[in-house]
Amino acid sequence: MRAAVNGVGGYLVGFASLFLIWHMASTWLLSSVLFPTPWKVFLKAIELAQDGTLWEQASASLGRIASGFAGGSLIGIPVGLAIGSFRPVRRLLEPYTEFLRFIPATALITVAVIWFGIGEGSKIFLIIYTTVFIVIINTAAGVSAVAPNKIRAARSLGAGPGQIFFFVALPATVPYILTGMRLAMANSFVTIVAAELVAANNGLGRMIWDSRMYMLVDQIFVALLVLGLLGFTADRLFRWGIYTFAGRFSPVT
Amino acid sequence: MSLVELTQVSKVYRSLTGGDYVAVRDFSLDIRTGEFFCLLGTSGCGKTTVLNMVAGFEAVSSGNLRLGGKPIAGPAADRGVVFQGDDSLYGWLSAQGNVEFGLRMRGIARREREEKARHYLELVGLKGQEHKHPSELSGGMKQRIQIARVLANEPQMLLMDEPFAALDAHTRADMQRELKRICAATGKTVLFITHDIDEAIILADRIGVMHAGPASKLKGIVPVTLSDTERERTHDRFVEVYRQVHEMIRDEVAISLQRAH
Numbered sequence: 339m340r341a342a343v344n345g346v347g348g349y350l351v352g353f354a355s356l357f358l359i360w361h362m363a364s365t366w367l368l369s370s371v372l373f374p375t376p377w378k379v380f381l382k383a384i385e386l387a388q389d390g391t392l393w394e395q396a397s398a399s400l401g402r403i404a405s406g407f408a409g410g411s412l413i414g415i416p417v418g419l420a421i422g423s424f425r426p427v428r429r430l431l432e433p434y435t436e437f438l439r440f441i442p443a444t445a446l447i448t449v450a451v452i453w454f455g456i457g458e459g460s461k462i463f464l465i466i467y468t469t470v471f472i473v474i475i476n477t478a479a480g481v482s483a484v485a486p487n488k489i490r491a492a493r494s495l496g497a498g499p500g501q502i503f504f505f506v507a508l509p510a511t512v513p514y515i516l517t518g519m520r521l522a523m524a525n526s527f528v529t530i531v532a533a534e535l536v537a538a539n540n541g542l543g544r545m546i547w548d549s550r551m552y553m554l555v556d557q558i559f560v561a562l563l564v565l566g567l568l569g570f571t572a573d574r575l576f577r578w579g580i581y582t583f584a585g586r587f588s589p590v591t
Numbered sequence: 592m593s594l595v596e597l598t599q600v601s602k603v604y605r606s607l608t609g610g611d612y613v614a615v616r617d618f619s620l621d622i623r624t625g626e627f628f629c630l631l632g633t634s635g636c637g638k639t640t641v642l643n644m645v646a647g648f649e650a651v652s653s654g655n656l657r658l659g660g661k662p663i664a665g666p667a668a669d670r671g672v673v674f675q676g677d678d679s680l681y682g683w684l685s686a687q688g689n690v691e692f693g694l695r696m697r698g699i700a701r702r703e704r705e706e707k708a709r710h711y712l713e714l715v716g717l718k719g720q721e722h723k724h725p726s727e728l729s730g731g732m733k734q735r736i737q738i739a740r741v742l743a744n745e746p747q748m749l750l751m752d753e754p755f756a757a758l759d760a761h762t763r764a765d766m767q768r769e770l771k772r773i774c775a776a777t778g779k780t781v782l783f784i785t786h787d788i789d790e791a792i793i794l795a796d797r798i799g800v801m802h803a804g805p806a807s808k809l810k811g812i813v814p815v816t817l818s819d820t821e822r823e824r825t826h827d828r829f830v831e832v833y834r835q836v837h838e839m840i841r842d843e844v845a846i847s848l849q850r851a852h
């Protein structure tokens with residue numbers, strides 16, 4: 339309980355100082371319409387929230403992140419487990435993972451739009467792409483990090499290879515899987531904005547792009563602020579969910 | 592009759608950086624069915640290496656290793672292992688879940704395995720801690736979960752690698768007594784590694800002392816033919832055996848320290 343209060347208190351102080359520095363910088367350091375104060379941005383945010391634009395754009399981005407992130411994890415976890423568990427699978431798939439993970443999703447935006455069009459397809463493809471390799475690599479690393487004595491103990495307690503996979507290797511790997519998913523979530527936020535900047539009809543990235551055309555600097559800052567808040571909240575929710583429903587499997591950080 | 596026969600067994604660890612390490616060379620030992628055999632030796636002399644080969648975790652590099660007359664193909668439920676250190680416990684399972692693990696893997700019905708696990712947890716003094724996870728338990732408690740986990744699986748042979756090292760003197764004495772009782776009652780064969788000469792004399796039918804490594808082998812075997820009443824630290828016959836074992840091991844400690852320099 340005390341730790342929780344300390345934690346929340348720490349955050350409040352941290353965020354307060356962030357806004358304070360922002361305020362001071364925009365008031366004295368770089369006083370210009372191009373760098374609005376937090377208060378102006380806040381007022382703009384309320385305005386955009388009231389006329390519904392903010393919700394529309396934010397939910398468009400979040401929806402893409404959610405479905406791409408879920409899809410990427412669903413593909414990445416079994417593939418990572420297979421790579422970590424079976425040497426031939428590793429040999430077979432590592433060229434793909436080791437090659438593709440160095441091609442960032444942002445570099446594939448154009449290709450994605452050509453293949454899947456400007457609609458949801460291309461965005462979800464990009465989020466899946468950005469999620470899947472991080473999850474694969476972390477999951478595979480988790481499998482190889484299982485303490486050999488855990489496997490040995492299981493074998494001398496009478497477990498067969500299948501049982502060892504499901505009852506030892508898999509649960510021992512869960513923290514790594516969750517860590518991979520957390521990192522992937524952060525990447526998804528980066529990727530979605532880039533994708534929407536380049537090609538989308540809505541979303542926070544698109545909102546930034548449109549605002550730029552009309553020099554609506556306040557609006558750009560609202561989008562930035564919302565992105566930061568959404569990312570932060572998503573990450574906290576993810577962690578909270580893990581601690582609540584799978585406390586034994588806390589991610590490795 | 593011997594249960595385990597090691598004949599001229601050598602173990603070479605291949606290292607990636609070149610320079611292979613010969614842990615044991617021409618190691619010979621027969622462990623008789625139903626006996627309690629204690630293996631003593633300086634740190635790093637190869638005790639765990641021997642145990643790992645009997646457990647089936649490590650293949651012998653040369654020589655012959657037989658269990659009940661047959662070569663050992665790998666680990667199996669007939670040989671329960673208590674590991675040195677606690678990284679073999681399953682952090683996502685409770686104490687109860689850890690102790691039930693082997694029974695669950697072997698398809699024992701829930702009711703029976705719950706009962707057995709509770710029984711052995713109580714036996715190692717962890718009654719009331721069944722629901723706790725390893726991260727919530729002390730080093731000594733974790734060690735006792737390992738012991739309960741192995742006993743609950745009721746193997747024919749116990750391979751124990753310094754199982755009581757993390758326990759306080761009092762708990763250790765209790766556990767020694769219980770282990771002895773169980774092994775006598777169920778006729779288990781035990782290979783027990785320890786650094787503690789007293790412990791070896793209290794428990795063992797025979798004590799084997801190893802040379803310092805590398806390329807270690809048995810230096811000698813001291814039979815312990817003491818009655819239960821004589822297995823008291825103050826008893827003359829106890830002291831006599833102690834001297835005998837101590838003398839054998841003393842020189843090896845000196846050698847092993849010299850080699851380290």
Ligand SMILES: Nc1ncnc2c1ncn2[C@@H]1O[C@H](COP(=O)(O)OP(=O)(O)OP(=O)(O)O)[C@@H](O)[C@H]1O
Binds near residue numbers: 614633634635636675
């Ligand atoms: N997997 C391994 N690879 C390479 N060398 C190893 C390996 N396991 C053990 N050794 C080496 O073999 C020697 C014997 O190790 P072992 O663990 O059997 O010693 P021990 O007698 O159990 O020591 P302790 O009493 O400290 O537990 C040591 O020098 C060790 O460095």
Ligand SMILES: [Mg+2]
Binds near residue numbers: 638752
């Ligand atoms: Mg050892």
